[in-house]
Amino acid sequence: MSRIILLIAKFSAFMLFVAQVESNCPSKCDCNPYSWDMNQIDLDCHRAQLDTIPRNVPLTTAKADFSLNKLGLDPGFQLKLDHLHDLRNLDLSANFLESTHIKDIPDSVEILDLSANSLSELSLDDLPTNIRELNLAKNGIDSINGCSGESSIQSSSQIAIRFDYNAIPILTRDTFGNCSASFGYIDLSSNNLHTVEHNAFRGVIQKANDSLVIDMSYNKLEIVPFEAFQDAIFDMRGFEYFSLDLRKNPLLCSCNMSWIPMMLDYFQKMGLKGVIMGTCYGPEESAGRHLEELTKAEFKSCTEYSWLKAEIKARTEQRIMPFWQVCLVVLACPGLVATVVLIVGVRMHVKDYRRYRDYVVRKKRQIATQRRRHHFRASGAVGDVLLNSSIKNSQK
The missing domain is CATH 1.10.287 (Helix Hairpins)
Incomplete structure (x- = not known):
């Protein structure tokens, strides 16, 4: 009997909470309970023709959808969300936001969608402290500024970040360096990417057993140096999975790409799950071949990565008994x-x-x-x- 009374009391309190949510909901928006126990709110304001953030957004909002509006179209627009300390999931896609607005996003946000806006650049220092999923696809981003060394990102899980369908031509040295967070998924597909500098991905891995997926498909890359991933791969001892997608790039499988069969062999000897995808466009004898079909014997005369051979030998000998x-x-x-x-x-x-x-x-x-x-x-x-x-x- 006491259990029935308790259930009735909980249901009554929940219905009262629902009534309060509906009465305090901003106009043109829908408010729904987000959590039974925490009394948090799911705010849906998409396609509401908003040009500003409503003033009466409930303080307990945990998820907010402001997609497909006119936010940022006004030159004096300000993203006033600092008072929402419970906000975890924020959708601002398909608006007119600029790069300067990222700083105004609360640090409590873990999932952030900024796709299809008017961002021109990104500074990783401006990201929310607890970010773990970030969608920046279909903007006009042409540069990525790495962490300054005093990054406040404190996410305990690996970060997944999307830069696909932007206009990034060069991935510079230490793009992801000096960040205290670990990046598990980086999507750079469908850009104008033609150059990847050495140590571009240094610092993306912070834990030995993390996974790493990098997608650079549908770009203009002819040569991808191993030095761009060197620290990331060798820091991932015992990693669960490593994937590098280079499909739909005009790759020249010359001596500068001789590291690929070496690393595939290294993955196999170390018992690691590693995949490198792509197709050779040149030279003529290699055109049309998949990267996983290349063998070390084809590059015997190459000296560009002789140091890598010695490094791999030393690492495999530590793992494999003589x-x-x-x-x-x-x-x-x-x-x-x-x-x-x-x-x-x-x-x-x-x-x-x-x-x-x-x-x-x-x-x-x-x-x-x-x-x-x-x-x-x-x-x-x-x-x-x-x-x-x-x-x-x-x-x-």
Whole structure:
């Protein structure tokens, strides 16, 4: 009975919360409960023809959808959301927001959609502190500024970030460097990307067992240097998954790309899940071949990545036991097993022997006692006295 009363009380409180939400909801928007226990609100203001953020947005809003509006069209527009400390999911897609508006987004936001706006550049320092999913697709972004070294990003999970369908021509050195966060998914597809500098992806990995997916398909890349991913790959010891998508790029599979078969072989030897996708457009003898079909033998004469061969050899030797050690273990293991079996067998045999010996001694004593008893009983009373003394002597 008490449980039924409790359920009725909870339901009544929830219906009261729903009524309050509907009464305090901004005009042209819909408000729905976002969470049963936390009394949080899901605010839906998409396609509401808004040019400003409503003033009476509930303080307990956890999810807000302002997509397909006119936000940012007014030159004096300000993104006033600082008072929403519970806001976790924010959709601002298909508006007219500019790069300067990113700073006004609350740090509590974890999922942010800024696609189809008017952003021209991005500074990673401006991202919310707890961001873990960021969509920047279909903007006019032509440059990415890395962290300054004092990045406030504190996301405990890996960040997924989309830059697809922008206008980024060059990925500069340390684009993702100096950030305290770990990036697990980076989509740079369908840009004007033609150059990736050394150490461009340095710092994207902060934990040894993280995964990394990089999509640079549908660009203008001819050569992709290994030095762009060097720190990221070698920092991912024991990583769950690594994927590099270079499809639909005019790749020239010359000596500058000889690192690809080396790394694919490295992944296999280390027992790691690594995939590098793409198709060679040149030179003529390699045109049309998939990157995973390239072999190390084809690049024997190349010296560009001789240092990488030595590095891979050193790393695989640390992971893989040398041949002579393998042979030693193979030869030593059977001998060790045989020794253990022999020791166990001997100990069991000794125990069995001791038990048998004790049994024989007891049996002999019993037989001797019976014989004495039979002999002395024939002698009468004197025999009984002698029999008892004989038994006592035998027991001693």
